[in-house]
Amino acid sequence: MEKIVLLGKTPEELKEIAVAAGLPQYAGKQIARWLYVRRARSIDEMTDLSKAGRESLKERAEVGVIEPESFVTSTDGTRKYLFKVRCRITESEWEESFIEAVMIPDGERKTLCVSSEAGCKMGCRFCMTGRQGFHGYLSARDILSQILSIEESADLTNVVFMGMGEPLDNYEEVKRALDVMTEPWGLAWSPKRVTVSTIGVIPTLKRFLDESRCHLAVSLHDPFPEERASLMPVEKAYPLKDILALIRRYDFTGQRRVSFEYTMFSGLNDSLRHADELARLLRGLECRVNLIRFHKIPDFDYYTSSPDAMEAFRERLERRGVTATIRASRGEDIFAACGLLAGQHGK
Numbered sequence: 001m002e003k004i005v006l007l008g009k010t011p012e013e014l015k016e017i018a019v020a021a022g023l024p025q026y027a028g029k030q031i032a033r034w035l036y037v038r039r040a041r042s043i044d045e046m047t048d049l050s051k052a053g054r055e056s057l058k059e060r061a062e063v064g065v066i067e068p069e070s071f072v073t074s075t076d077g078t079r080k081y082l083f084k085v086r087c088r089i090t091e092s093e094w095e096e097s098f099i100e101a102v103m104i105p106d107g108e109r110k111t112l113c114v115s116s117e118a119g120c121k122m123g124c125r126f127c128m129t130g131r132q133g134f135h136g137y138l139s140a141r142d143i144l145s146q147i148l149s150i151e152e153s154a155d156l157t158n159v160v161f162m163g164m165g166e167p168l169d170n171y172e173e174v175k176r177a178l179d180v181m182t183e184p185w186g187l188a189w190s191p192k193r194v195t196v197s198t199i200g201v202i203p204t205l206k207r208f209l210d211e212s213r214c215h216l217a218v219s220l221h222d223p224f225p226e227e228r229a230s231l232m233p234v235e236k237a238y239p240l241k242d243i244l245a246l247i248r249r250y251d252f253t254g255q256r257r258v259s260f261e262y263t264m265f266s267g268l269n270d271s272l273r274h275a276d277e278l279a280r281l282l283r284g285l286e287c288r289v290n291l292i293r294f295h296k297i298p299d300f301d302y303y304t305s306s307p308d309a310m311e312a313f314r315e316r317l318e319r320r321g322v323t324a325t326i327r328a329s330r331g332e333d334i335f336a337a338c339g340l341l342a343g344q345h346g347k
Ligand code: SF4
Pocket: 120, 121, 122, 123, 124, 127, 128, 129, 130, 131, 163, 164, 165, 166, 199
């Protein structure tokens, strides 16, 4: 019999598992505390459960933290972890895959960039993850393992869902992981420490905006619909104008923030005409634009914009009233930078 995985479960669900194992109802809360506050790796560690209860629980359940297979460290301190996971493709089909998480140190901050899917089905032309196709949805357990198993786990200040996959294509499991991270019974992080990045899957974007208080980042990359569609096929199903109309219905003037990611391709989307149109689309919205250097991938003819072109673009946005920053690129030597994650074993 396959064992029940405790990691990712709510106290209510843990209560049911505990009762089925002959433990009292309140053991659900005790187990949640062991999992998320004390970060236990085995049921044996849960010493305030009776010995008999622990034995009975062990017969049917396991904690389930997945340890990384390996890691590589960049000259700039960025570290890329490789995990082997078994993930769902359809209701009845499962596949073993490799996924990656990237830890980025920056002064006092340690940010972890987590994956939400193995590969990705969205097919953005400039992205290595998209190139490898879709290999399955990660479970909340797989997502939380990336956070809980790594050496820097206790020191993480932020988590961003910007690794492999489109988080809002796997909303139920991502939401479950977000709940564990931010609920008082879980890791109890402030939602301000977590950012979910999406290309704009509108139905689940709406649910995310309604059901979570975590920050939002939207991959924008081009303000003109036809050009954006040639880079990101999702534009045809969920146009940017509809995404922005939805976002404008929510309040980003308080604690919650929205940012827009804009990867810069020389001669494609880096003209001042593009900056003007971008500023027009974002007018009046409390937000930030992050300009990102493109990392060349095979069979895509564009190169990154020059530092001068990026600075001119940034200045133009600022002059038009849009806050914009050029994001430093990290971990390039270990292929950990934006758009380069491919889950290649042993890379
Ligand atoms: Fe998927 Fe994001 Fe890559 Fe697009 S950029 S293919 S959504 S991982």
